[in-house]
Amino acid sequence: MPVRVYIPTPYRQYTAKNAHVEAEAASVGDLLRALADRFPGLGERILGADGKLPGHLNVYVNQVEARSLQAEATPLAAGDEVALIPAMAGGGEGGPGDAAAHAANGAAPRRPILTRDQLERYSRHIRLDEVGLMGQRKLLDSRVLIIGAGALGSGAAVYLAAAGVGTIGIVDGDRVDVSNLHRQILHFTHDVGRPKVQSARRHLEDINPEVRVQAHPQWLTSDNAMRIIADYDLVVNGSDNFPTRYLVNDACVLLGKPLVDASILKWEGQATVFLPGRGCYRCLFPAPPPPGSVPSCAEGGIIGALAGHMSTLQAIEAVKVLLGVGDPLSGRLVLFDALAGEYQQLRWKRNPECPICGDHPTIHGLIDYEGFCGVPGPSGEDGHGDTAEAAGAFGLSPREAYERAQRGALLVDVREPGEYGRVRIPGAELVPVGSLVRAREQMDRDQEMIFVCRIGERSALAVELLRREGFAKVYNLEGGLVGWLNERLPVEEVEEVTGR
Ligand SMILES: [Zn+2]
Known part of the structure; x- marks a missing residue:
């Protein structure tokens, strides 16, 4: 049974980009020689001139630094985890620092990747392949x-x-x-x-x-x-x-x-x-x-x-x-x-028309966000066009939605009860978007349904969700209630809304 060796990024060019390799070895010294033989180029980086551990390299055996054990004589057993960690990552590769570290051979000051306390505190992280010493x-x-x-x-x-x-x-x-x-x-x-x-x-x-x-x-x-x-x-x-x-x-x-x-x-x-x-x-x-x-x-x-x-x-x-x-x-x-x-x-996907991360952004700096959120664009502006795209081919114009409703399509209003309580399309049923996931169990998949919200955003999300769930007859009212009102289609005003 071999030991498993972690290869740090700077050395992976010598191990065909492998982050881990396995090798048979009875001691740390054996292991370093075996790796040097097997991976040309790696040898001069992991073996000192005298065959000892070079000063710039820490070798961890089951998370303990080998010098605190028996250095290159540290015995290895089957299944041991070994990590090769260059102490001066980035600074020593082939440069003068490297030579100096070689010359000092073990006496050079080393900054360990992790201290002993850190090894202990994060040991359950470090055991994960995806984290390891370098990840921590x-x-x-x-x-x-x-x-x-x-x-x-x-x-x-x-x-x-x-x-x-x-x-x-x-x-x-x-x-x-x-x-x-x-x-x-x-x-x-x-x-x-x-x-x-x-x-x-x-x-x-x-x-x-x-x-x-x-x-x-x-x-x-x-x-x-x-x-x-x-x-x-x-x-x-x-x-x-x-x-x-x-x-x-x-x-x-x-x-x-x-x-x-x-x-x-x-x-x-x-x-x-x-x-x-x-x-x-x-x-x-x-x-x-x-x-x-x-x-x-x-x-x-x-x-x-x-x-x-x-x-x-x-x-x-x-x-x-x-x-x-x-x-x-x-x-x-x-x-x-x-x-x-x-x-x-x-x-969801990146929207190429997005005003800030799209192909032709129109927002290049921070704006007034209170204003932006206090005065949402009703129809025809920024949000609306994107919604129609999100709902894909499943958007209906207010006029078409009205005609379909006349022929038996069910209108489903996904706004919150407070909004629904003020003004709504006659006959529209209330299913707030937050309860849609539960409510869909009771929905008839063969019933044609048109989803409604204020401007067609939340309802587009509802349609997308249900289409994914296999509902084939669900549609979005484009422009929402605002678009519906613009077409002067009938609404029911439940309470008197003051100030308008
Ligand atoms: Zn974006």
Whole structure:
């Protein structure tokens, strides 16, 4: 039985790009000679002139540095894990530093990849092929910014700090309120009244004293976002409002930073990842919903543990992106219906027409996001055209939808009850988009259905979801209720809306 040897990136050119090789050897010295024989070019890098361990190389046997054992005489047994780690990565390859290290042979000062404490703390990470010593080093050198120390930010921060992400920035201008505690696990009862970034920093440092927590006790704005985000490798979005979501998205696109996104409401969670060049939040949701149409967690309620669930998903995705392993949730939106215990995945694509990450962007700097979200473009503008594309061939003009409804098609309104309560199309049934995953069980697949929302965004998402589920007779009302009203088609006004 051979031993398994980890080959670091700078040496992989000699091992046909293999990250791991296996070899038969009775000791570390044996192993180095066997590798030198087998891989020309590698020998001069891993063997000193005298056949001893060269000063620039650390050899780890089952995570313990060989010099602290019996150096090149350290015995190896079948199944042992060996890692070759050049101590001066990047600086010594073939240069004068390399020669100096050779000459010093063992006496040269070495900065180990990980300290003994780190080897112990992160041992379960290091055992993973996808992490290993170098991966853990990468995490320790990484900088992650978390937007909001609230429900999502709490869970993500706890796991990223525990994982050894070296620098964690937290932006939040809020103070801890007792009503936060049922889901914001970074804050404890005795923190009530304290700035959230302060209590976050204290608890994260308790979890892992090695982590540097940078507190930004302020709200993210168009004035500070570029400066703050530029300092980090990756952003985790835990914001709870649409202006901040669009702001964070745009700043990340402009700065080329990966963004790990999630949102939660009631029993429903969403998560996805935006990687530079592969689509953004605006590709997925071209326009914000009308103000007040989607309740906040304060209004709509939220099941506390759902925040934990979605935020740890964010932490996992962040670690994957930082390490460059696995398939990040880029181009996929995960929907979790906690009440039904069901997951869905929607595919989404970068939109070449996207105003910020598309082929001909029209947004080149940060804008006024309160204004953008307070005054959503009704029809014919930015959001609307993208929706029609998202719904593909399944969009209907208001006139056609009206005629089909006359012939028996069912109208399904996916807005929230408050919106539906004010004005609606006569006969339209209310199924808020958040409860669609559950409601679809009761839907008749042979019934022709036309989905309606205010401007045709949420309903396009509903149609896409159901088409994926095999519903062949579902359509989207293009332009939504706004388009319907523009055509002067009949509506039912339930309450008097004042001020209009
Ligand atoms: Zn985009």
